[in-house]
Amino acid sequence: MSNQPIGVFDSGVGGTSIWKEIQKLLPNENTIYLADSKNAPYGEKSKEEILQLSIKNTDLLLEKGCKIIVVACNTATTNAISYLRANYNLPFIGIEPAIKPAALQSESKTIGVLATKGTLSSSLFHSTSENHAHGIKVIEQEGTGLVPLIENGKVDAEETRLLLNTYVEPMLDQGMDCLVLGCTHYPYLIPVLKRMLPVHVKIIDSGEAVARQVKAILEKNDILNTSEKLVKHQFYTNVNPDVLKNFVEGVAANISVNQLDF
Ligand code: DGL
Numbered sequence: 733m734s735n736q737p738i739g740v741f742d743s744g745v746g747g748t749s750i751w752k753e754i755q756k757l758l759p760n761e762n763t764i765y766l767a768d769s770k771n772a773p774y775g776e777k778s779k780e781e782i783l784q785l786s787i788k789n790t791d792l793l794l795e796k797g798c799k800i801i802v803v804a805c806n807t808a809t810t811n812a813i814s815y816l817r818a819n820y821n822l823p824f825i826g827i828e829p830a831i832k833p834a835a836l837q838s839e840s841k842t843i844g845v846l847a848t849k850g851t852l853s854s855s856l857f858h859s860t861s862e863n864h865a866h867g868i869k870v871i872e873q874e875g876t877g878l879v880p881l882i883e884n885g886k887v888d889a890e891e892t893r894l895l896l897n898t899y900v901e902p903m904l905d906q907g908m909d910c911l912v913l914g915c916t917h918y919p920y921l922i923p924v925l926k927r928m929l930p931v932h933v934k935i936i937d938s939g940e941a942v943a944r945q946v947k948a949i950l951e952k953n954d955i956l957n958t959s960e961k962l963v964k965h966q967f968y969t970n971v972n973p974d975v976l977k978n979f980v981e982g983v984a985a986n987i988s989v990n991q992l993d994f
Contacts, residue, residue: 734957737762737966738946739798741789744769744883744969746917747804748979750827753943754802755965755984758950760957764796766994767969767976773879774807775848775915782850786812790820792994796966799955800825802946806847806914810854823949829857829914830938832864837934838910842869844903847914849874857914871903875915882917885975893924900928913937920979968992 738758740751744767751765766789768774774782786808793801800823803809803816809826816824829851834843843865851857852872861870878899881892903911909932913919919937929935950956957963967989969976977989 733799734955735762735959736797736799736955737764737964739764739766739793739796739801740804741766741768741786741793741801741808742805742916743774743785743807744772744879744917745976745979746879746882746915746920748976749916749919749937750802750804750939750942751980752983753939754946757943757947758957759984760959760963762957762963763965764793764798765965765967766792767967768994769883769976770970772883773848774805775850775879776876777850779811779850779854782808782811783815786816788994790816794820794822798822800946800949800953802942803827804916804942806916807850810851810856814856823953825942825945825949827916827938827942828860829912830936830941831861831870831912834910834912834934834936835865835868837936838868840907840909841867842871842907843910843912844871844873844900844908845912845914846873846875846899846918847912848879849876851914869906871906871908873899873903875899875918878921879915879917882920883975885978887920888924892921893928896921896924897928900925904930904933908933910934910936962986964988966990968994970994
């Protein structure tokens, strides 16, 4: 069982930001990554559609023998993880906007959350926000349009910078000193954001914390891969694989990126 891969899925290339943290922390683990780019952006879909897509991705990862599944997508986590946990017999690890660490670090008591409409409208996001942001002003900003640009490889294009700026500026005007990246595509915008934001504004994302949680769950279930054998990282996308290749090739040994209809 411990040799079985860790399954990871996202609506596209964004979850590779989480996969990279997992691979760094757990280099002995085999992985399978599904980029459902054909159906991106999830953030504009209904809760029911996001649920059905999450079930489809889970079934495929199970078919491929995964031992645990990482839902490397805030939108799918906040809309579907409770269903997945209740209906499948393996551990799921999800990702949610890091409101708690931001609330603890904010001196201006004003934090910004940049996330998809699907995440910001979910009840899980609202309950996390209510539980962890007492006395903190939480500015919610939908990042509409950013995911398609990143899916097209336009991470540092002028249109991406301009759009991002329209989202960030109003939050700065309201005194934000912590910006929570509530979508796994957005860590790829960090270099652009660093040029855009005053130095005192902290950028907070949950990638490393998710990787630590994956390790803890593998240990708890006694399925950590301790074998020193060369591991395999299989990536599957349901669109042209060129963009996904740019995000992952060269990051680790033995990576294959394939197109698959799913
Ligand atoms: N990467 C995703 C997230 O973390 C999904 C974005 C989307 O497809 O809208 O929310």
